[in-house]
Amino acid sequence: MKIYSWEGIPPEALNENLWRKVIHGSKMTLAQIHFDKGAAVPSHHHENEQFSLVVSGAVRFELEGKEVVPKPGEIIHIPSNVPHRVVALEESIVMDIFSPIRQDWIDGTDDYFRKK
Numbered sequence: 001m002k003i004y005s006w007e008g009i010p011p012e013a014l015n016e017n018l019w020r021k022v023i024h025g026s027k028m029t030l031a032q033i034h035f036d037k038g039a040a041v042p043s044h045h046h047e048n049e050q051f052s053l054v055v056s057g058a059v060r061f062e063l064e065g066k067e068v069v070p071k072p073g074e075i076i077h078i079p080s081n082v083p084h085r086v087v088a089l090e091e092s093i094v095m096d097i098f099s100p101i102r103q104d105w106i107d108g109t110d111d112y113f114r115k116k
Contacts, residue, residue, distance in 0.1 A: 006032055014113050015039075017088075022105060029098040029105065035059060035088035043085040044112040048098040050078040057092025061085070 009021040017039035021032045035057065054070045061068050061076055063084035070076050078084050104110045
């Protein structure tokens with residue numbers, strides 16, 4: 001067993017409007033993503049199943065030809081390999097859970113994330 005604290009995890013800047021804090025387990029990844037208003041994650045897909053919990057703010061998810069703006073406390077499920085995009089309508093924090101672990105985040109091959 002290990003206990004983590006978000007305060008003890010250094011933020012990783014992805015660009016000037018977006019940063020994350022990440023915890024990797026053996027089979028899943030947990031991330032706290034901070035969006036400035038207007039920040040966007042371009043359309044992408046990955047093998048990882050994803051759950052996104054909106055902690056604060058407002059973000060628009062675009063997937064499967066639909067747009068949805070979950071309220072704080074609501075969770076969106078993104079199945080494996082479904083293309084999706086996220087845009088922050090205001091400053092926001094989102095918690096993402098992925099399974100399996102985000103190997104592309106570990107090895108730095110997540111270039112799509114590092115674009116404005």
